[in-house]
Amino acid sequence: MVVFQAILPIFGLIVLGYLMGRRGWLAGEAAAGLANITFKLFMPAVLFAGIARAQLSDGMSAMLLLAYFGPVLTVFGLVALIAHRLLGRASPLGLTAAYSNNVLVGIPLVTTLLGPGSLVYVFAILVFHSLILFSLQSFYSALGSGQKVSGVALLKNLANPLIVGLALGALLNVSGLDLPQPIWRVADWLAAAALPCALIVLGISLSRYRLRPSASALALTVVKLGVFPLLVWYVSGALPGIGHEARSVLVLLAACPSGVNVLAFVINQDDTRAVSSAVFLSTLLAVISLPLWMLLMSA
Structure with a gap:
């Protein structure tokens, strides 16, 4: 029951946004403006404030990164x-199955279920998450289609405001x-939004x-919500030095739906x-699969 109570507000806001988009209450330039300020200011503030105060020695370990990546x-x-x-031909289907929505769903999920202290493990993954997968997809798309690898596209991954x-x-x-208290207060206000x-x-x-729904979308969703977190659960349990809290975070991140990016x-x-169907379907079914994974980790 606690797990469902934690997850419902998260997906409740997603449903609210979906209804606002479908009814045109927030669309066009207004929606683009909200997205820009969210990903270029609010979310970077969350990551900046969180990792600046975190105990990095707890999160940055080779075994933790290996267990996830x-x-x-x-x-x-x-x-x-x-x-x-x-x-x-080359396609983004591998990226769809491996790229979790760790920022939009993972951060609020871990914060709600495991507490802000567990975010140090999320930050450790986020440092490399988009950089590795987006760069890998860029290489694969270019090589798979006979194109040249774009150095500019790879550098743009590093210029992502979240990574900054x-x-x-x-x-x-x-x-x-340390920063003056008024600056921290501004960062916390931005992060709260x-x-x-x-x-x-x-x-x-x-x-x-x-x-x-299609066979490919369903298969991608099964891999994303089932096979991928199962692999993380198994590997993180087999490797030394990974505590229960860190393992729970890794499994939850792996079990998040595919990212819209x-x-x-x-x-x-x-x-x-x-x-698009895999992103939509995995987000929809994560309401059921995420509580199951959390219950498994708490058993």
Whole structure:
């Protein structure tokens, strides 16, 4: 019951955003403006303030990163290989199965269920999450289609405001310096607006796509919500030095639905239906699968 009570407000805000988008209450320039300020200011403030105050020694460990990114690369590679053989071309299907919505869903989920102290493990994953997967997809798309790898596109991954927020927070943390209290208060106010705005933006983004169930979308959803977190659960339990709290965070992050950002890597229009439906379907079914994974971790 506690798990459902924690998850329902998160998905309640996503549904609210979806309804606002479908009814046109917040659309066009207004929706784009909310998304921009959320991802360029509010969410970077969350990451900056969180990692600046975190005990980095608790989160930054080779075993923790291996427990998450080992399964990430496995899922990405296997799904991309199978899709490539079936389609005869590069596609973002591997990215869809491996890329979790760790910012919009993962941060509020971990904060609500495990407490703010557990966010240090989330930050450790976020430092490399988009950078590794987006760069890998960029290489794969370019090489798979015979194009040249774009150095500019790879550098844009580093210029992501979320990564900048993480980097600045980490620098402040390791420097041992502190900011004046008024600046911290501003950062905390910005961070307080981030999570509700981000979830509403996610709902608005989903309202642009229709759920068109297909075999590929269903298969991607099963891998994303089932196979991927199962691999993380197994690997994190087999590796030494990973406590129960850290393992719970990793499994929850892996069990989050596919991130909307993967749609930016859709080049072939034939992939649009599969990717958008997988993002939509995985977000919808995560209401059921996430509590099950949390119950497993608490058993």
